[in-house]
Amino acid sequence: MTAAGATISRYSSGLSFFQLGDDEWIRIYARFPNGHELDVTRSTCLELSSSDANVVRVASEGAVISVASGNANVIAIYTLVGLQKRLSIPVSVKGMPGPLIASPATVDFGDVPVG
Amino acid sequence: MRSHNVLWSWRHVLCASLLVLISAPTPAGAQGITPPTQGVAPTGTPGKIWTNEDLTSAHGAVPTTGRSASQSSANKQDFTSESRGATFVNPKPGQFVNPGETLHIDLAIDSGVALLRGAAIMSPMGMASEIRETPPYSFTFMIPVKDRDVSGGVSLIGSQPWYALGPVAGCGHDIDLAATTIDVEESDLPVP
Numbered sequence: 169m170t171a172a173g174a175t176i177s178r179y180s181s182g183l184s185f186f187q188l189g190d191d192e193w194i195r196i197y198a199r200f201p202n203g204h205e206l207d208v209t210r211s212t213c214l215e216l217s218s219s220d221a222n223v224v225r226v227a228s229e230g231a232v233i234s235v236a237s238g239n240a241n242v243i244a245i246y247t248l249v250g251l252q253k254r255l256s257i258p259v260s261v262k263g264m265p266g267p268l269i270a271s272p273a274t275v276d277f278g279d280v281p282v283g
Numbered sequence: 284m285r286s287h288n289v290l291w292s293w294r295h296v297l298c299a300s301l302l303v304l305i306s307a308p309t310p311a312g313a314q315g316i317t318p319p320t321q322g323v324a325p326t327g328t329p330g331k332i333w334t335n336e337d338l339t340s341a342h343g344a345v346p347t348t349g350r351s352a353s354q355s356s357a358n359k360q361d362f363t364s365e366s367r368g369a370t371f372v373n374p375k376p377g378q379f380v381n382p383g384e385t386l387h388i389d390l391a392i393d394s395g396v397a398l399l400r401g402a403a404i405m406s407p408m409g410m411a412s413e414i415r416e417t418p419p420y421s422f423t424f425m426i427p428v429k430d431r432d433v434s435g436g437v438s439l440i441g442s443q444p445w446y447a448l449g450p451v452a453g454c455g456h457d458i459d460l461a462a463t464t465i466d467v468e469e470s471d472l473p474v475p
Contacts, residue, residue, distance in 0.1 A: 169473050198473035204382055207430050208473070210358055210441025212466055217355030226356045246473060253473050 169198045169208070169244060169255045182258030183242065185224070185234035190263075194230045196244045196255065208246065217243045224259045234261045360442050362464045368396040369420075369447050369460035378465050382428040382439060390420035390447050390461065402449035402460060407434045408467075420447075426467060443467050 173183060173194045183192060196216075198208045208214050209230040216226040220240035225233045232242055244255040362377030364370070372389040380386055388404055388411065401416030404424070409432070411422035426439075433439050447460040 198469075200469045201471045201474055202383075202469075204428055204469060206382070206440050206469070207438035208440045208469075210438050211468060212358050212360060212441065213468055215355055215357040217353055219353055221354035225354055228356050228358065248468075248472050251472050 169196055169246065169253055171196050171244065171255060171257050182260065183232060185259070185261040185263055188234050188236060188261070188263035191231055191233045194232055194242065194257070196230065198246065211246070213246050213248050215245045215247070217245070219243060223261050232259065234263055237261050237263050358441060362442065362466065364461070364463040366393070366461050367459050368393050368451055369402065371445065371447065371461055371463040374463065374465050376463050380426055380465050380467050381470050382426050382467060384426050386424045386426055388422040388424060388445070392418070392420060397452040399450040399452055402447055404445055404447050406443055406445045407437055408432065408439070408443055440467055440469070
């Protein structure tokens with residue numbers, strides 16, 4: 169099995185996030201004894217998991233979401249009649265929180281004479 | 284959700300195409316005629332590739348890499364069917380089907396439903412070449428073996444819907460007859 173993502177740094181060995189709350193879709197590919205090479209991300213035989221949900225979480229169909237700074241692994245386990253294949257994908261989150269949100273959004277100083 | 288939307292739009296395009304095929308003007312006098320025996324039919328571009336260096340094969344349980352807060356997401360799905368004048372007798376909802384397998388599809392038309400020009404079936408994997416105008420409403424379809432043979436940007440492996448379509452007397456342009464979902468899976472484990 170292999171994994172692929174769309175916005176992965178070519179210099180890293182796995183997924184890298186630089187902002188908290190970001191998400192990335194990964195795909196899991198598998199080659200089978202009959203020669204078929206297929207995307208198994210949606211397979212009912214596949215389970216994606218996070219080794220540390222405090223750092224990264226996985227959602228259905230290959231969505232990976234950064235939660236907090238740290239390192240973790242996304243683990244893909246393909247299970248068929250009790251036999252399993254496993255792929256571990258390292259994830260690094262060096263995140264800053266998202267954009268600052270001003271609160272309140274506006275400030276009213278009332279009528280102030282100018283000039 | 285994203286996949287659902289893709290499938291939905293895909294479906295509308297194909298439905299429109301099929302509507303043209305099987306909703307051509309009915310011969311005079313054919314409207315409202317119930318076929319004699321409408322019963323049960325017989326019998327994105329990847330940027331980085333990880334290699335298999337972390338791949339292991341294990342018999343039995345594989346421990347989850349252990350910190351305290353592991354979390355998982357499995358593709359467990361509720362495979363359902365829907366009937367609007369017809370029912371998929373075969374395949375059953377959630378039935379395992381292998382890529383490359385020839386799938387036999389049987390459709391049962393509800394009693395009292397008058398098909399105007401027969402029925403056809405389709406899915407993102409393609410459509411059966413036959414349009415059945417009379418019973419038995421049986422079809423054969425070869426499951427593709429490549430992701431690129433599936434419409435709508437959806438991968439082959441996993442759940443795949445099937446739709447039965449056909450114009451029905453008194454239903455206007457609504458040609459939905461039935462829907463079901465199968466599970467396309469390989470029969471072996473991936474190789475290293």
